[in-house]
Amino acid sequence: MNTPGSFRCFCDPGYTLDTDSRSCIRKPDCSGLRCQLGCQIGRNGALSCLCPPGLQLAPDNRTCKDIDECEGPFPVCSERQTCRNTFGSYMCVCRPGYILGMFGNSITCRDEDECATGHHHCSRHAQCVNTIGSYICHCEGDYVGDGLNCWKKKERSQVSTYFQYKLCKQSRLRETCP
Structure with a gap:
């Protein structure tokens, strides 16, 4: 035209x-x-x-x-990320213990300091120590335990003796109980 x-x-x-x-x-x-x-x-x-x-x-x-790109022979996400398949595509999300943030001039998954943010499960009688991608808990001075649960050293022995007594009473060898 x-x-x-x-x-x-x-x-x-x-x-x-x-x-x-x-x-x-x-x-x-x-x-x-x-x-x-x-x-x-x-x-x-x-x-x-x-x-x-x-x-x-x-x-x-x-x-x-859908093609599940996450199931391919080669990883599509970095080691600090996990792959989530979507219809027609995929997305990389930060693994637990990592958060999205700036590193240099790029946005990436960086270590989350669970101790600083309060996102930990340590006992109130434990010290939280950040590690890459996680954290560990250590019971403080006069306390013992796994860090998630801490008892005063004296209290723990009393609690432990009580539970040993209860277990003994439930067992077949009741006559050997204290």
């Missing part, structure tokens, strides 16, 4: 204007195939269903199914 100082291209029915705005390409009629997301014309002129990147054609040759 002629326009003042230029022209404009239109295509005949069954064709669509290509990206160069001058060429007409055959528009595939997918209605007969009942494709889920679209179709393409093959080299021999035959129509076939098409799936976008991240999806693959299902065995029914009409629908698209």
Whole structure:
């Protein structure tokens, strides 16, 4: 079509204007195939269903199914991240013990200082020590335990004796109990 100082291209029915705005390409009629997301014309002129990147054609040759990029032979995320599959793609999220933050000029997963943020489970009688990706707990001076549970040294021996007595009474050898 002629326009003042230029022209404009239109295509005949069954064709669509290509990206160069001058060429007409055959528009595939997918209605007969009942494709889920679209179709393409093959080299021999035959129509076939098409799936976008991240999806693959299902065995029914009409629908698209997800490709799990997280299950591939090579890791797609860094060692401080874990891969989560999404429909048609994936995302990398920080592993527990790491938080998203700046490192140099890039955004990455960096160590979370659980001791500083209070995101730990240490006893109130324990010292929290940050480690890369985690933390450890140490009972303070007059306390003993695993760091998550700390008892006064005297209290623990009394508690321990009490539980030993209870276990002994429940066992078959009651006559040997104190």
